[in-house]
Amino acid sequence: MTGRPGRTWRGGSQTGAGDLLELVRSGRAVTRGALQQATGLSRATVGQRLDRLFRAGWLREGAGGAVGSPLGGRPALTLEFDGSHAVVLAADLDTRHARAAVLTLTGEILAEHAGTLAIDDGPETVLGELGHRFAGLLEKAGYPAAGVCGIGLAVPGPVDSETGRVVQPPIMPGWDGYDTGGRLSRAFTEHTGAPAVPVLVGNDADLMAYGEQRAGYPDCRAFVLVKVSTGIGAGVVVDGSLYRGADGGAGDIGHIRVGADALCRCGSFGCLAAVASGGAVARRLAESGVPATSGSDVRELLAAGHPQAAALAREAGRRVGDVLATVVTLLNPGVLMIAGDLAGTPFLTGVRELLYQRALPRSTAQLDVVTSRLGERAALIGAGALVVEHLYAPDRVEERLTAMGV
Known part of the structure; x- marks a missing residue:
């Protein structure tokens, strides 16, 4: 039996107050009877462990009132996590x-x-x-x-x-x-x-992915968010848990080499971020006389409909889309979300052009390519x-x- 994705459910006599809270928080069991049925614990033991959670102020009777009990008898009051105690x-x-x-x-x-x-x-x-x-x-x-x-x-x-x-x-x-x-x-x-x-x-990018997946796509088993701002990074959520790699370096796609000769801030030449980030677009705009120093400046230009900024953003999107074709083929996500300063129509158009051209149809058949829902709060x-x-x-x-x- 499992609780939230990625966690192993202990069950039986090992089930503690924390496990009961987890069942309530996840919505898998929200009455005393349902908790008994899910854990195999006696009514008295469930009551004792719930009492600790009530005394801590972490659990309360739900506003939904009484519902039918899986064990029969009178309707049971629902339980819910009290999110206001801290x-x-x-x-x-x-x-x-x-x-x-x-x-x-x-x-x-x-x-x-x-x-x-x-x-x-x-x-x-x-x-x-x-x-x-x-x-x-x-x-x-x-x-x-x-x-x-x-x-x-x-x-x-x-x-x-x-x-x-x-x-x-x-x-x-x-x-x-x-x-x-x-x-x-x-x-x-x-x-x-x-x-x-x-x-x-x-x-x-990891935390943006975590926030967006939980808020808008809780049933998506493989979720990828790409943030394109001053730099480029990606966050990956698999089965409800962040995938960080061996030491936190997973998703650093901005430093994949793409064959260009531009110098990246990491000290290497040819990184994706050096040619397709908000910072890279800002530099190209500045070179042509348009005042821009960062991804946020590019975002403001795009919002104002600046044609040169839109053209460069679309070109950057094509470069990122080329790299994402490999990412999508490897991870087979259900949702690919584009976020950050460049996450507008021109950039997204460029991403889609190269992504669907380069990735196998099998990899994109169930793929939704979307933009951020939570925006700057993700x-x-x-x-x-x-x-x-x-x-x-x-x-x-x-x-x-x-x-x-x-």
Whole structure:
């Protein structure tokens, strides 16, 4: 028996309060009778373990009222995860901007701020400023800092999922190997006076993919998101779980060599990002006299209908589509989502032209090529979801309840 995708269900006498919470959160069992039937536990044991979750404030009787019990007898009250008992903080760093938010445990944004923050300023400065912004957002949301249960952070570089540290990032000078989670946790405490909380760090494209898949395509078994902004990266979700590779480097398609002679920010020549990213398009526009320095500038030009920007975006889309033909053939995704600064009609047209021309028909027969639903909030939603899945995983639930004395 399985819980959420990618998790092994223990069942029987090993079933703890965390497993029951998982069944309720996933919607697989939302009454006491259904929990008995799913786990094989007695009514008394289910009641005892649910009582711990009620006392912790993590579970409540659902607003749906009573439903028929699978064990017969009187209708049973539904149970639901109480997403209001704590909040999560999340931030998404780009090269020149940062977006931060306070979210409920179910992903609703309570307060949000977007503004300039240059990643080139280094981790000490950037993470310290995020701590300050988090404090302001909590005040804006009217929520006490003591109610924060964790922080999620999206960064534009590879992240080792075991250590939470950025690894050899091409566009994040000074961040390689830095204790990002530790510094952000300290900054949160310094600016709020609240105790330290867990900090989870992830690659921005990964967390965008996680947020988009969970919000819009929960039944898609293989989901790929490609973010095309200042650089190019991809996030992959397989069976509901992020695929990060051996050390967090999966999806770094911006550094696939495409035979061009352009110098990439990573120091190599011919990378896809050097010729087809928002930054590359901005450089070509600047060379022709159009003021543009970044992917966000290109996005504004595209929104204004600038013909040269549209032509270059379509050309960039064709280059990315050529690479994605290989990605689609390898992974056979059900959804391929294009996101980021260039994710408009010209770029998407170029992607489709080369993708369907180069990939085998078998690989694209069931493929939907779409654009982002969550837009600039995708990484925030994904970062928040990552924290919640971490903190409310069955084993961690048991640890946390014990630490709370429940």
